[in-house]
Amino acid sequence: MFNIAIMGHGTVGSGVVEVLTKNHAGIAAKAANEINIKYILDIRDFPDLPYSDKFIKDFDIILNDPDVQVVVEVMGGLNPAYDFVKKCLLAGKSVVTSNKELVAAKGGELLEIAKENNLNFLFEASVGGGIPIIRPMSQCLAANEIIEILGILNGTTNFILTKMIDEGMSFDDALVLAKQLGYAEADPSADVEGKDACRKICILASLAFGRHVYPSQVATEGITKITSVDVAYAAAWGGVIKLIGKAVKLEDGKLDCCVAPMLVKNDNQLSSVTDVFNAIVVRGDATGDVMFYGKGAGKLPTASAVVADVIDCVKHVSARKYLFWDEGYTDYVIDSDQGEAAMYVRCKTADSAEAATVIRDTFGNVEFLFCKEAPAHEITFITPKGKISEINKKLKSLGALLEVIKTMRICE
Amino acid sequence: MFNIAIMGHGTVGSGVVEVLTKNHAGIAAKAANEINIKYILDIRDFPDLPYSDKFIKDFDIILNDPDVQVVVEVMGGLNPAYDFVKKCLLAGKSVVTSNKELVAAKGGELLEIAKENNLNFLFEASVGGGIPIIRPMSQCLAANEIIEILGILNGTTNFILTKMIDEGMSFDDALVLAKQLGYAEADPSADVEGKDACRKICILASLAFGRHVYPSQVATEGITKITSVDVAYAAAWGGVIKLIGKAVKLEDGKLDCCVAPMLVKNDNQLSSVTDVFNAIVVRGDATGDVMFYGKGAGKLPTASAVVADVIDCVKHVSARKYLFWDEGYTDYVIDSDQGEAAMYVRCKTADSAEAATVIRDTFGNVEFLFCKEAPAHEITFITPKGKISEINKKLKSLGALLEVIKTMRICE
Numbered sequence: 001m002f003n004i005a006i007m008g009h010g011t012v013g014s015g016v017v018e019v020l021t022k023n024h025a026g027i028a029a030k031a032a033n034e035i036n037i038k039y040i041l042d043i044r045d046f047p048d049l050p051y052s053d054k055f056i057k058d059f060d061i062i063l064n065d066p067d068v069q070v071v072v073e074v075m076g077g078l079n080p081a082y083d084f085v086k087k088c089l090l091a092g093k094s095v096v097t098s099n100k101e102l103v104a105a106k107g108g109e110l111l112e113i114a115k116e117n118n119l120n121f122l123f124e125a126s127v128g129g130g131i132p133i134i135r136p137m138s139q140c141l142a143a144n145e146i147i148e149i150l151g152i153l154n155g156t157t158n159f160i161l162t163k164m165i166d167e168g169m170s171f172d173d174a175l176v177l178a179k180q181l182g183y184a185e186a187d188p189s190a191d192v193e194g195k196d197a198c199r200k201i202c203i204l205a206s207l208a209f210g211r212h213v214y215p216s217q218v219a220t221e222g223i224t225k226i227t228s229v230d231v232a233y234a235a236a237w238g239g240v241i242k243l244i245g246k247a248v249k250l251e252d253g254k255l256d257c258c259v260a261p262m263l264v265k266n267d268n269q270l271s272s273v274t275d276v277f278n279a280i281v282v283r284g285d286a287t288g289d290v291m292f293y294g295k296g297a298g299k300l301p302t303a304s305a306v307v308a309d310v311i312d313c314v315k316h317v318s319a320r321k322y323l324f325w326d327e328g329y330t331d332y333v334i335d336s337d338q339g340e341a342a343m344y345v346r347c348k349t350a351d352s353a354e355a356a357t358v359i360r361d362t363f364g365n366v367e368f369l370f371c372k373e374a375p376a377h378e379i380t381f382i383t384p385k386g387k388i389s390e391i392n393k394k395l396k397s398l399g400a401l402l403e404v405i406k407t408m409r410i411c412e
Numbered sequence: 413m414f415n416i417a418i419m420g421h422g423t424v425g426s427g428v429v430e431v432l433t434k435n436h437a438g439i440a441a442k443a444a445n446e447i448n449i450k451y452i453l454d455i456r457d458f459p460d461l462p463y464s465d466k467f468i469k470d471f472d473i474i475l476n477d478p479d480v481q482v483v484v485e486v487m488g489g490l491n492p493a494y495d496f497v498k499k500c501l502l503a504g505k506s507v508v509t510s511n512k513e514l515v516a517a518k519g520g521e522l523l524e525i526a527k528e529n530n531l532n533f534l535f536e537a538s539v540g541g542g543i544p545i546i547r548p549m550s551q552c553l554a555a556n557e558i559i560e561i562l563g564i565l566n567g568t569t570n571f572i573l574t575k576m577i578d579e580g581m582s583f584d585d586a587l588v589l590a591k592q593l594g595y596a597e598a599d600p601s602a603d604v605e606g607k608d609a610c611r612k613i614c615i616l617a618s619l620a621f622g623r624h625v626y627p628s629q630v631a632t633e634g635i636t637k638i639t640s641v642d643v644a645y646a647a648a649w650g651g652v653i654k655l656i657g658k659a660v661k662l663e664d665g666k667l668d669c670c671v672a673p674m675l676v677k678n679d680n681q682l683s684s685v686t687d688v689f690n691a692i693v694v695r696g697d698a699t700g701d702v703m704f705y706g707k708g709a710g711k712l713p714t715a716s717a718v719v720a721d722v723i724d725c726v727k728h729v730s731a732r733k734y735l736f737w738d739e740g741y742t743d744y745v746i747d748s749d750q751g752e753a754a755m756y757v758r759c760k761t762a763d764s765a766e767a768a769t770v771i772r773d774t775f776g777n778v779e780f781l782f783c784k785e786a787p788a789h790e791i792t793f794i795t796p797k798g799k800i801s802e803i804n805k806k807l808k809s810l811g812a813l814l815e816v817i818k819t820m821r822i823c824e
Contacts, residue, residue: 019555019698030554130699135551136544142442143431143719269705272684286431286716287542290706293681294699304698307555 002031002314005039005062007084008075009046009055012098012125015303016072017051020310027307031314038068059084063091070313072306073097082106089113089121094317096309098125098302104199108212108327115324120316122309122323127153127200128278130301131294132308137207137282138323144284146208148248150411153200153259155276155296156184156191157223157243161261162274164231165240171226183276193222194243194259201245204280205257209249212328213257219336221260230406232373233346233380239265242273244411248339254332256339262411263344263382270411337389342410344369345395346380348403355379355402362394382410414443414726417451417474419496420487421458421467424510424537427715428484429463432722439719443726450480471496475503482725484718485509494518501525501533506729508721510537510714516611520624520739527736532728534721534735539565539612540690542713543706544720549619549694550735556696558620560660562823565612565671567688567708568596568603569635569655573673574686576643577652583638595688605634606655606671613657616692617669621661624740625669631748633672642818644785645758645792651677654685656823660751666744668751674823675756675794682823749801754822756781757807758792760815767791767814774806794822 006013020027020035028034039062040054059080062068071088073095075081081102085095089110097103103110103123114121124134137146152158156178163174175192178184190196198220205213223243234241242264247257264271269291273279278296281289295301349355359366359381367382374380379402383391388409395404418425432439432447440446451474452466471492474480483500485507487493493514497507502525509515515522515535526533536546549558564570568590575586587604590596602608610632617625635655646653654676659669676683681703685691690708695701707713761767771778771793779794786792791814795803800821807816 023555023557023698026557027555130696131702132544132548132551132553136548139544139547139720139724141544141716141720142723143435143439143716145435145438269684272681284542284716286435286712288707288710288713290543290704292702292704294702298700300698301700304553304555304696308551308553311554312551 001036002033002069003036003038003067004070004072004310005041005068006037006072006074007041007059007062008073009040009042009044010074010076011299012074012302012306013040013042015299016074016306019300019303019307027311031311033314035310035314038065063087068093069317070094070096070310072310073099073102074306075099076101078102078105085110086113089117089119092117092119094120094313096122096306096313098123098306100126100196100199100203104202104215107203107206108325111324120313122312123203124309125302125305127203128280128292128294129296129298130305131278131280131292131296132305133204133280133292134207134323136292137204141282141284141287141290144286146249146282146284148283149201149204149208149246149280150270150283151201151204151245151280152242152270152273152278153197153245153280153296154191154243155278156188157197158273158278159183159276160192161223161226161241161243164226164228166274168228170228171224192224194220197243197245198259201247201257201259205247205255206325207323208247208282209255211326211332213247213255213333214328217257217328217333219258219260223261225406226261229373229375230346230408232371233344233369234263236369236371237263237367237382239263240271241408242270242411244270250334254334257333258336258339260409262409264411268411337392338387340385340387342385343383343388343391344380344408344410345383345404346378346406348377348405349379349401350377351401352379358398358401362398413448414445414481415448415450415479416482416484416722417453417480418449418484418486419453419471419474420485421452421454421456422486422488423711424486424714424718425452425454427711428486428718431712431715431719439723443723445726447722447726450477475499480505481729482506482508482722484722485511485514486718487511488513490514490517497522498525501529501531504529504531506532506725508534508718508725510535510718512538512608512611512615516614516627519615519618520737523736532725534724535615536721537714537717539615540692540704540706541708541710542717543690543692543704543708544717545616545692545704546619546735548704549616553694553696553699553702556698558661558694558696560695561613561616561620561658561692562682562695563613563616563657563692564654564682564685564690565609565657565692565708566603566655567690568600569609570685570690571595571688572604573635573638573653573655576638576640578686580640582640583636604636606632609655609657609671613659613669613671617659617667618737619735620659620694621667623738623744625659625667625745626740629669629740629745631670631672635673637818638673641785641787642758642820644783645756645781646675648781648783649675649779649794651675652683653820654682654823656682662746666746669745670748670751672821674821676823680823749804750799752797752799754797755795755800755803756792756820756822757795757816758790758818760789760817761791761813762789763813764791770810770813774810
């Protein structure tokens with residue numbers, strides 16, 4: 001029998017108990033050991049559960065119990081999760097977490113402590129919910145050099161964008177619906193402003209390229225400014241708008257990494273990822289594009305990823321998994337306008353015909369977009385691919401004739 | 413330094429050498445050991461390679477060299493691969509293979525020998541080329557009960573169908589093009605008749621449900637009878653035709669498993685998998701649908717999957733991976749007409765109006781399909797979902813009025 005403790009009994013925590021209970025026999029066979037939940041840590045009371053006797057409120061009970069070799073952290077948030085996880089690792093306990101905020105901010109440090117103590121610190125559930133991505137990236141793609149990662153990493157924003165695209169809803173109405181369906185929280189800012197996607201691309205980029213990328217280093221833009229008109233222009237171009245997390249390794253070893261709404265062509269696999277689904281494309285030098293797709297959130301998908309990590313810990317209690325990255329450094333991620341992209345540019349202008357001539361003279365081969373939803377006195381186009389700072393400089397040079405309302409990257 | 417031997421120097425074998433050479437340092441770091449190719453077994457001569465000195469023609473040299481702890485089998489075919497792999501395992505060497513024919517036919521027996529000898533027998537590359545699928549299924553989804561697997565498992569047929577769908581090519585012309593591009597072999601029967609996809613669904617189903625499914629148990633139908641008219645009817649219905657490998661666990665523990673061309677709705681993720689790409693949907697009780705997508709074949713993608721397994725063997729030379737299934741039994745897979753599906757039915761009839769009435773009386777709520785490519789005197793419809801044997805019985809009861817030309821399953 002193998003004792004574990006679970007810290008947190010919210011959505012994911014209760015899901016972990018459910019999965020461990022429901023698939024008990026199959027899990028014991030796969031772990032080659034029976035897994036027993038010895039403690040559940042939560043500040044709240046849960047008097048009416050069949051396992052109410054397992055609840056404790058004092059973290060030190062877990063910390064000081066040598067019987068507990070694996071601790072599951074599903075509290076979320078940085079504090080006290082960071083303090084608790086660090087203490088567990090220092091006390092010789094392996095840790096499994098679904099906490100993307102923790103891993104994105106402190107993953108490098110915690111992996112280092114785990115390595116020094118020959119323990120596992122696993123976090124499959126922190127990205128993509130139930131989609132296997134951390135382990136395939138670290139193991140299956142071990143023989144590849146990863147060139148780029150592109151992903152739809154947040155289900156809430158993807159749901160909202162899908163409703164805007166498929167049903168012509170406004171952002172506000174789609175957000176209200178997402179809240180009604182339980183896909184968006186009362187305070188949806190972490191989702192709609194891209195912070196959640198930012199944490200996930202940080203974790204993926206850190207793992208893929210071997211060095212910690214901190215959320216503060218990644219230019220992050222949400223979807224709150226996307227309107228039905230942008231959606232219509234994108235359709236006219238033959239694509240859709242998706243919130244994309246992107247990380248590309250550059251020749252000098254630095255990264256181009258950002259989160260932003262981008263235009264995705266309809267023949268790109270990512271364009272058909274709708275509703276609350278997530279998808280992550282990993283571009284390897286040998287494999288080419290490999291995509292992982294599924295529900296990126298939800299109680300049972302996330303819990304099943306946590307439990308898979310627990311099984312791995314139990315099976316390999318004395319053998320560390322290869323999962324590691326070095327600390328980051330200040331200018332490891334380039335400024336976002338130093339990256340390259342073709343850009344969607346939407347402008348106001350009093351004279352469309354003259355504006356079109358000036359745009360062509362400035363950018364060369366552009367593609368103008370027309371749609372019936374376009375407001376009067378607007379001109380919208382796609383620039384050729386170039387350094388974003390150069391494109392911005394050219395846009396400024398257009399002078400009084402054109403007022404830029406919005407720009408977005410084209411996703412390749 | 414860790415010595416390995418490679419058996420076979422064809423496309424995949426030479427790719428394995430290339431990946432091991434090109435990404436040597438990164439691989440050594442991940443394996444925590446330097447990997448050295450000691451022998452390459454091939455009956456042919458390769459006098460002009462930088463590593464020509466490694467070639468041997470006598471398998472016993474590998475078998476009798478205690479320095480070689482991991483053997484890579486990339487010869488393909490059942491013989492002599494089966495004999496060689498079995499001898500290697502019995503001699504205490506772990507084996508990595510990309511050979512789907514071998515794993516589909518003999519996987520259960522070889523896994524048993526590996527288990528008895530505490531060795532690894534790994535075959536990530538046997539399904540989906542460079543797409544990580546075997547390891548995620550066995551590990552990441554360990555906390556799930558898998559309910560169903562659905563996949564586009566053969567790139568050649570998917571390329572041919574894509575050309576028929578997108579460019580209106582005939583099957584014959586698309587096959588010629590596939591040969592010209594190197595996607596189809598001179599004898600394309602293993603691909604176009606579904607045998608290759610059959611081997612892969614056997615491997616996936618064996619792993620997912622824990623018991624060997626043999627290719628001979630799986631009703632297999634290729635794409636040679638699909639015509640442009642079928643493609644047009646499918647488009648009229650709002651979908652495409654794809655060659656699908658499917659395995660579903662039934663309540664009594666048996667499997668419904670088949671390979672056949674099926675109609676896939678345009679809102680199904682599998683419909684957008686085009687060209688030589690493969691995709692596998694794994695339906696779990698906790699994760700819901702998870703999809704893995706990428707190039708299912710090709711030298712470097714397949715080689716990178718082989719090398720990832722080699723890295724795993726080297727890292728875990730004394731720790732067996734959990735990868736196992738029991739032997740199968742005779743009626744483990746139900747007869748294919750005992751499964752359930754809605755069906756596409758194409759008939760000849762002299763009297764469409766009367767035929768429609770009879771069809772409605774027999775099947776109830778059917779959907780008739782109309783397209784401008786439809787030949788005269790045809791009536792085509794989609795039946796409600798039901799047991800296929802029952803649908804066939806009803807079709808027979810339609811009598812002289814209707815001559816069934818073709819039926820296909822609807823993919824759910």
